[in-house]
Amino acid sequence: MSEKKHRSTDWFGKEGKDGFIYRAWMKNQGFPPDEFDGKPVIGICNTWSELTPCNAHLRDLAEAVKRGIWEAGGLPLEFPVMSLGETLIRPTAMLYRNLVSMDVEESIRANPLDGVVLMCGCDKTTPSLVMGACSVDIPSIVVSGGPMLTGKFKGEDIGTTDVWRFAEEYKVGALNREEFRAAEGALCRSAGHCAVMGTASTMASMVESLGLSLPGNAAIPAVDARRKVLAHRSGRRIVEMVDEELTPSAILSRDAFVNAVKVNAAIGGSTNFIVHLMAIARRIGAPLELDDFDRYGSEVPLLVNLKPSGEYHMEEFYYAGGLPAVIAELEEYLNSDIVTANGKTLADNNRGAPCYNRDVIASVDDPFQEEAGITVVRGNLCPEGAVIKTSAASEELLQHRGPAVVFENIEDYHARIDDPDLEVDEDSVLVLKYVGPKGYPGMAEVGNMGLPRKILDRGVKDMVRISDGRMSGTAYGTAFLHVAPESYAGGNLALVQNGDMIEVDVKNKRLHLDVPEKVLEQRRADWNPPVHDFDRGYVRLYIDHVEQAHLGADMDFLVGSSGGEVKRESH
Ligand code: FES
Ligand code: MG
Numbered sequence: 001m002s003e004k005k006h007r008s009t010d011w012f013g014k015e016g017k018d019g020f021i022y023r024a025w026m027k028n029q030g031f032p033p034d035e036f037d038g039k040p041v042i043g044i045c046n047t048w049s050e051l052t053p054c055n056a057h058l059r060d061l062a063e064a065v066k067r068g069i070w071e072a073g074g075l076p077l078e079f080p081v082m083s084l085g086e087t088l089i090r091p092t093a094m095l096y097r098n099l100v101s102m103d104v105e106e107s108i109r110a111n112p113l114d115g116v117v118l119m120c121g122c123d124k125t126t127p128s129l130v131m132g133a134c135s136v137d138i139p140s141i142v143v144s145g146g147p148m149l150t151g152k153f154k155g156e157d158i159g160t161t162d163v164w165r166f167a168e169e170y171k172v173g174a175l176n177r178e179e180f181r182a183a184e185g186a187l188c189r190s191a192g193h194c195a196v197m198g199t200a201s202t203m204a205s206m207v208e209s210l211g212l213s214l215p216g217n218a219a220i221p222a223v224d225a226r227r228k229v230l231a232h233r234s235g236r237r238i239v240e241m242v243d244e245e246l247t248p249s250a251i252l253s254r255d256a257f258v259n260a261v262k263v264n265a266a267i268g269g270s271t272n273f274i275v276h277l278m279a280i281a282r283r284i285g286a287p288l289e290l291d292d293f294d295r296y297g298s299e300v301p302l303l304v305n306l307k308p309s310g311e312y313h314m315e316e317f318y319y320a321g322g323l324p325a326v327i328a329e330l331e332e333y334l335n336s337d338i339v340t341a342n343g344k345t346l347a348d349n350n351r352g353a354p355c356y357n358r359d360v361i362a363s364v365d366d367p368f369q370e371e372a373g374i375t376v377v378r379g380n381l382c383p384e385g386a387v388i389k390t391s392a393a394s395e396e397l398l399q400h401r402g403p404a405v406v407f408e409n410i411e412d413y414h415a416r417i418d419d420p421d422l423e424v425d426e427d428s429v430l431v432l433k434y435v436g437p438k439g440y441p442g443m444a445e446v447g448n449m450g451l452p453r454k455i456l457d458r459g460v461k462d463m464v465r466i467s468d469g470r471m472s473g474t475a476y477g478t479a480f481l482h483v484a485p486e487s488y489a490g491g492n493l494a495l496v497q498n499g500d501m502i503e504v505d506v507k508n509k510r511l512h513l514d515v516p517e518k519v520l521e522q523r524r525a526d527w528n529p530p531v532h533d534f535d536r537g538y539v540r541l542y543i544d545h546v547e548q549a550h551l552g553a554d555m556d557f558l559v560g561s562s563g564g565e566v567k568r569e570s571h
Helices: 016-029 058-071 093-110 125-134 162-171 177-187 199-210 225-244 254-266 272-284 290-297 314-320 322-329 346-350 410-416 517-526 537-545
Strands: 041-046 075-080 115-120 140-144 151-153 156-158 374-377 386-389 399-407 429-432 464-467 501-505 510-513
Touching (some): 041 225, 058 225, 093 537, 156 177, 199 272, 254 290, 254 322, 272 290
Parallel strands (some): 041 115, 115 140, 399 429, 429 464
């Protein structure tokens, strides 16, 4: 045990009435008195919830973390925070990411904690916990819950990406009702989060490449015993991190963020990565801008063959070598001297990590694509930028000019998209308004809106789509996303009308609305934002303070950190 005075000593080491209160009530949990003699106190910040199915096993996994903490001489204290599940929460879990980050930040700061283990899994549970921890900046390590086992249905491997296919097949009678129901159980047959390279796997890879977790965190299946070993080791390690004062700000340099951008390109990670990484960078104060995702990501080859763009699932990714094998391949691309949670550099942790299956993880000499990553486009439709995941788009649509078919909001889209009288053909550009941070509110994952039925019936599989929303990490298509400023904030997207010509030129990073500025000026003068019916509560606060997508869609007053000090006693 360290002789150093810990943050928690300011609570448990106190004499008199205050110290009595801090210790006495903890003793109702049966802790012997010497637990409060200066041991590092480690919080386990848990997003376990039966309403977040992807994280429902995290109570159990926390026991493995605790074993490691006890073993290393720490005192583990587990606490819950609001948990965000993608599947049940309406209108979109993203609306609450910033709220959870506030819960996490204040829970850590207000309590006698010296270090914290962040337990997350489903999409938003990772960025919300990391953002909150960054704004306190005491030693922190992430333990992800891990992906589900690969789904098996009718002799085929399946994952979240197949949900949309099953729904289409059921609609046209290729699957009957019983088969459709059976597919549900076949898809989600074990604990864990989505088993494709969707947002949850992207986030687990992000923390591993940033150095906020132990190596190997991203891919070990949730139910593989080695996930518990990683949790156990993370418990041991956080106690040492407290002694070493290895805080998030000591790990999260600009170089660490640039590394994460490159790794994300190599794994074909979700576009949601952008808004989450930007928000984390702005909490910790590392300089990062939207163009960095293009600048550093686009030179990186695509090294993994995982759905939604490729063929395999996370389980096969783990067996093939997981993220360490990818990072080892990328050595020449990465800043190699970045310290990580285990005290070693990213390069030292991963050098020589083996690849066991070149169908799943390619070498840099023979990649699945020469250039991966995300392209940032600009133009009068998106002066602050919009993004497109080119690996998930159709090559022939990356250069395109076509007339806009405009949906004024998501209800308008649902009401008209399958209307046989909708004036649309495959050259049309589908434009969806008011699905951004303020507009939806919460920047929903509707940006890869489904194509009109009559176009699908002709066998067309992709069209250009533009919105201020996001796209599910499990989806694909030629979708321009995260348009900033968003339509609700008065961006030109709000002014687009049916038939306006739109020019797309990804090579030259351009997205242009071909309408004279004079006409746009007139439309702007006639424009009023739609009226929201949220006049109170968190959602009102969110709408008033959320920043635009290119800044990470955090709330303006949450950017930055307040440190871990609390001067006043409670009694
Ligand atoms: Fe939780 Fe996909 S629904 S990760
Ligand atoms: Mg998702």
